[in-house]
């Protein structure tokens with residue numbers, strides 16, 4: 001597993017029948033966004049809450065879903081925090097589920113402590129909830145949140161009126177609305193909505209606050225949005241292949257990224273290869289795109305071990321790498337004597353792709369040419385995706401400071417990386433090629449981990 005993961009996923013459902021089983025289903029379909037904790041809150045005159053350490057399908061029991069009475073509720077999956085969190089406050093009884101990162105949490109906590117507020121654990125969810133609860137109603141609370149919090153988030157608040165859904169003013173994190181026959185849903189990814197046979201309606205706009213109730217979707221406020229800054233990593237890596245975010249299908253984006261890599265190879269003179277393959281699962285869309293443009297046969301070279309799925313819980317890098325190795329075994333029959341184009345989405349530390357190249361060569365591959373959909377990662381993310389420190393980013397070993405502004409610089413990094421991982425060649429998409437493949441205007445994307453520019457700061 002790469003050391004690059006999203007924090008959380010949120011799901012909410014307003015229904016005309018008991019909702020807990022469907023919320024369970026919804027957060028199960030968001031499990032890839034956070035695997036350490038999960039939880040559900042429902043409203044039935046008061047709020048019922050069940051949270052767990054562990055995955056959705058492994059932890060919730062039938063009796064707990066029966067206990068979660070009510071026709072509307074929210075759910076959460078997380079890498080860091082147990083949510084939703086339930087509160088009694090001047091607004092009434094509420095529950096809050098949050099996906100994102102509060103950059104100025106320390107400053108906000110210090111300010112609230114100075115005003116007499118107490119904190120239980122000082123987690124992001126506590127900071128966010130307390131800012132909302134300082135106001136007399138939820139919309140004003142979310143408005144205050146947008147003014148005070150620096151960071152990226154999608155947010156759900158469960159109340160007696162229904163479910164409030166909000167996206168930060170830059171729209172970093174996805175949040176999507178769906179409906180069908182009197183049932184209304186909101187989710188971090190469209191797949192959770194579609195898995196319940198509901199139709200995607202639209203994305204929540206950056207800075208929009210929506211109330212979901214028996215009246216459907218009502219926009220309660222549209223906060224000023226200085227610009228959009230959708231996380232470009234959603235399409236390249238984070239989101240599931242079957243999701244559509246801000247109008248762009250994830251599968252289409254990954255196919256385009258793979259096609260773009262093949263186009264560069266063709267333009268640069270091409271080379272002989274026998275098969276195109278993917279590092280499962282995140283490299284599959286890229287490899288299929290490469291295959292389409294290059295006309296080189298697509299072939300699986302790794303078998304995914306679906307029972308070894310807990311690598312993210314290992315606490316040391318060595319343990320994570322050992323577990324990651326258990327996840328993929330080489331298909332020797334497909335590999336022996338072959339010249340392979342191996343596609344993946346991105347390189348963080350570089351250890352996983354290095355092991356994959358080594359495994360293929362040990363399995364008898366004649367050549368391995370690595371192709372990566374994203375440009376080099378040159379800066380850690382501030383907005384909720386964990387890419388560790390500058391020192392841990394593989395590309396930074398060969399590009400110490402500044403931004404990559406020319407193909408010569410990119411080729412220099414690629415040559416060093418190829419040598420380090422023992423590959424016969426290695427190429428990334430350039431930043432321009434990456435943006436063109438996504439098909440979203442550059443000014444609407446956050447690209448900070450690729451170009452170092454913080455979209456919330458004046459350029």
Ligand code: SF4
Pocket residue numbers: 172230231232233234380381382383384385446447448449450
């Ligand atoms: S810095 Fe990178 S990972 Fe973080 S929000 Fe921006 S594009 Fe996404």
